[in-house]
Amino acid sequence: MVDEAALASYRDNGYLLVKGLIGKDEAATYRQESHDLIGRLNRDWDPTWGSAKELTMGAATELKHCHDVQFYSAAFARLITDPRFTDVAAAIMGTPNVQLHHTKMFVKPPEKGSPFPMHQDHPFFPHTKDSVGAAIFHFDDAPVEKGCVRVVPGSHKNGALQHETEGSYHLPFSEWPLENSVPCEAEAGDVLFFSYHTVHGSGTNTTDEARTTLLVQYRDPEDEPIGDSHSQSLGQGMMLRGIDPSSRALGDR
Ligand SMILES: O=C(O)CCC(=O)C(=O)O
Structure with a gap:
């Protein structure tokens, strides 16, 4: 669980790095699960944003990914409902109820793992x-x-910003250079929480090791989506903690 000082820091900065939320051994197991899954999928589609080339001076980079990982391996279903995670998400939102929006696993391959331009x-x-x-x-x-x-830090307080749309939503490179942001260096087992208004991105993996992460997007079940963008994610609406007080029929989501 996180304490009041950590929650105050989240409210102020729009992000919180929770150290060692899962153990290093567990992280190593999930790393293997992730790489095994990528191997089984054997896809050649690369989700690198078209706009990422602006950050690599045109050099080609690579990204491997899988959406909705809990539909491929039960280990991920256990992780996204783990109270060590859902208790923090609930405390951050100030609601006992946590609902899944979607999951997305990324492996940034060694030496050329794709960056993400700054965006909300x-x-x-x-x-x-x-x-x-x-x-x-x-x-x-x-x-x-x-x-x-x-x-x-603090960028979530600006609310929704106007994004450019070419090569995926991103903020103008001149106003939001990657170099002006704060790197959230993390160790295996750490979990980084941030608001969907927090401006974020990431650099290129230039090391000889992959970077392996699972991104879980969650929401208060009483928060209604505007439009139906991204509504096709499998499992959207699944309760990760508590109940859905709106008790909308599943087909109405
Ligand atoms: O994993 C990363 O480096 C960033 C991912 C990201 O920003 C996103 O998927 O919106």
Whole structure:
């Protein structure tokens, strides 16, 4: 569980790195699960944003990923309902109820793991009450050189910002350079929480080791999506903690 000082820091900065939320041995097991899954999928589609080339001076980079991992391995279903995680998400939102929006596992391959331009998650899936948050589980260490996630502290207080749309939603590079953000270096087992209004991105993995993470987007079940963008994610609406007080019929989501 997080204490009041940590919650105050989250409210102030828009992010919170929770050290050792899961153990290093557990993280190593999930790392193996992730890499095994990527191997089984054997996909050649690369989700690197078109706009990422602006950060690599045109050099090609690579990203491996899987959405909705809990539909491929029960280990991930256990992780996203683990109270060590859901208790923090609940405390951050100030509600006992935590609902799944979607999950997304990323492996940034060695030497050329793709960066992410600075952006908010808000334009991808806006909601009426702005409760939506991300939790990034680190399954291996993520120093700056591995392209750790970077944030702009306090940027969530600006609310929704205008994004450019070419090559995925991103903020103008001149106003929001990656270098001006704060690197959130993490160790295996750490989890980074941030609001969908927090401006964030990440650098290129230039090391000889992969960076392996699982991003879980969650929300208050009483927070309604605006429009139906991103509503196709499998398992969206699953309760991770507590109940859905709205008790909307499943087909109405
Ligand atoms: O994993 C990362 O480096 C950043 C991912 C991200 O920002 C996103 O998927 O919105």
